[in-house]
């Protein structure tokens with residue numbers, strides 16, 4: 001499986017990221033090295049393919065040849081602060097341990113790309129598509145435990161998510177309910193045992209409508 005294209009050719013007919021009329025060339029900045037990569041992928045960004053938007057970014061569903069999962073392109077809105085968030089998020093994805101990807105805690109990270117022929121065009125973060133925002137009202141206790149464990153895993157890896165909102169916890173709509181934490185644009189490093197960890201857990205429990213006393217089942221360490 002190819003995991004990270006080295007370069008991208010972006011087709012942007014609706015001028016979502018650039019005023020150029022032709023294709024825009026991008027090169028991967030992160031991860032700097034990876035074991036498995038493809039040379040170049042063509043990515044189409046159109047108004048119709050936008051599946052999400054936040055305060056800093058627009059998110060597009062993209063099709064990459066040879067990839068067994070759906071992929072999204074996250075693109076900063078035209079503000080420097082938004083680009084800074086996107087770059088920070090890419091660095092966090094690049095630093096997080098491989099186990100958080102293989103255990104499906106966070107989306108698979110294909111890469112962070114900058115344009116070679118249009119400095120005005122936003123950088124692009126390519127991630128695995130992870131579904132829809134959760135609805136806390138319909139979650140079972142087991143679902144809530146799974147989500148709390150995702151945050152536990154992120155904290156164990158030394159990071160706070162820092163925006164634990166419903167829109168940042170996605171559930172895949174396939175037969176198996178798979179939850180994933182997204183949006184690490186505000187994520188911060190945290191020392192083990194720091195009070196901010198318990199504080200973030202309290203926020204997640206509040207969001208999930210979990211009684212504060214309810215315990216989180218620890219992941220199986222065996």
Ligand SMILES: Nc1ncnc2c1ncn2[C@@H]1O[C@H](COP(=O)(O)OP(=O)(O)OP(=O)(O)O)[C@@H](O)[C@H]1O
Nearest residue numbers: 052053054055056057059107128129130131167183
């Ligand atoms: N990997 C993904 N898979 C599916 N949908 C996604 C993915 N990443 C983002 N989205 C969709 O796009 C929306 C906006 O993404 P995100 O929250 O990352 O943007 P942002 O601008 O960085 O957020 P904020 O408003 O917190 O600054 C999400 O709420 C979600 O609906």
